[in-house]
Amino acid sequence: MSRTVFFVSDGTGITAETLGHALLTQFAGLEFQQFRLPFIDTEEKAREAVAQINHQAVEDGNCPLVFTTMINTVLAEIINGGQCKVFDLFSEFIQPLEKQLGVKAQPSVGAAHSNSDTESYEARMEATNYALTHDDGMSINFANADLILVGVSRSGKTPTCLYLALHFGIKAANYPLTDDDMDASQLPKFLLQNKNKLVGLTIDPERLSQIRMTRKPDSRYSSLRQCRYEVESAESLLRLAGVPIMRTTNSSVEEIASRIVSEKNIQKPHF
């Protein structure tokens, strides 16, 4: 049996969805049908949202779960009037926070994901451009890199670099080890010269072969034999140079990125 869940917000809904989703993953066996209702920022939209929730309640024969981060209390009340169980992620915490901080909150819709801080916005944009121009070994001038991800082709370097840029404003280059690199006795000089910036990504050869198959089926590139050879060579070169190695096989992009930030102890401004 599937339960219906709504994420309702007068802003983007990103916060409601992130916490709601994290809570729901703690109920592993259950299935949830999920709907986002962002930008519910007028009374009319709030009433439309309630109509949709109530319609679902009748269809499901039980009341939907609603995770909200409404700032506007009038709109929050309208949502509370629906046939649903509301989890209000803000109201639970605002009062104890006010007590701790000794001041009243100044409600500001969408502030969490607005672009109030132009400087940090520009840092993220600059980092994204950096990732795009230093992707896949395109440039090996690493003077301005915060990090350089090294690994075999399809080990997850590009999405990780983009995530590091978009979320943390970190300039991450990436370099794919070539056949020549893997036949050598050590990592290329232009990498070793930047040893403190290096992070190795690796992946189980079986999974790598699967991923490569979807691109080039039945090729040497995607064969398990070749994948095993490349992964072994890459790992041994990285170990020899004392580069930290992250396994990407069962990790999401955000998990790998968070581990890298934590491992390299990078404290960037918060966005």
Added chain:
Amino acid sequence: MSRTVFFVSDGTGITAETLGHALLTQFAGLEFQQFRLPFIDTEEKAREAVAQINHQAVEDGNCPLVFTTMINTVLAEIINGGQCKVFDLFSEFIQPLEKQLGVKAQPSVGAAHSNSDTESYEARMEATNYALTHDDGMSINFANADLILVGVSRSGKTPTCLYLALHFGIKAANYPLTDDDMDASQLPKFLLQNKNKLVGLTIDPERLSQIRMTRKPDSRYSSLRQCRYEVESAESLLRLAGVPIMRTTNSSVEEIASRIVSEKNIQKPHF
């Protein structure tokens, strides 16, 4: 006066940081010194975290705020023992959720950002590759695009496409309007043939000029006059074709991306 805030988690800390940050933005005038402590997944690490928190409490002369999403209750108790005010984002909601769902939660560390769902992971990776190979008008074969973002150079198309890919698994291409396009009486045919996929991005000419200045100062490209001309031409072509237009000037990438998903009513699987 600045208050110290810690985001502590046995997983990536992304959930703790997202909700904690959203709550703190409601206290506009205050300054917060923020630290992430992710992957606190052993008793030793939890005790180290407490030592760091307590050290800060002494240094600050008041108790730090700690936002946590600890799944492991033993570790949560260790954190609770620190000289700090703990906001436990999970424990507040797990019990009422258990009541609603009629089952006990099955604690699972890091489940929120793990890669348990291989299919959705692959959808995001495929979308990221799509964005990279269909960036900046590189390819105008839009057969597999979910969306096509159209706008002048530096209006925010590339980071938005990447965010749509990494977060929503949406395949978004982008096309920058050229001088030739802007001199014409309508959008290029290969865009009009995909009208339902089009989204226009626009930006205030003053802001655009600032952004371009950092790339090419004192050029025709970055002059306010040229920026005004391009923005006006682009907006009028988009309006003529009936394409929805989003203003990016005061919006973050996640806000623009969320607005697009909402406006185009795209319901993608949740990640």
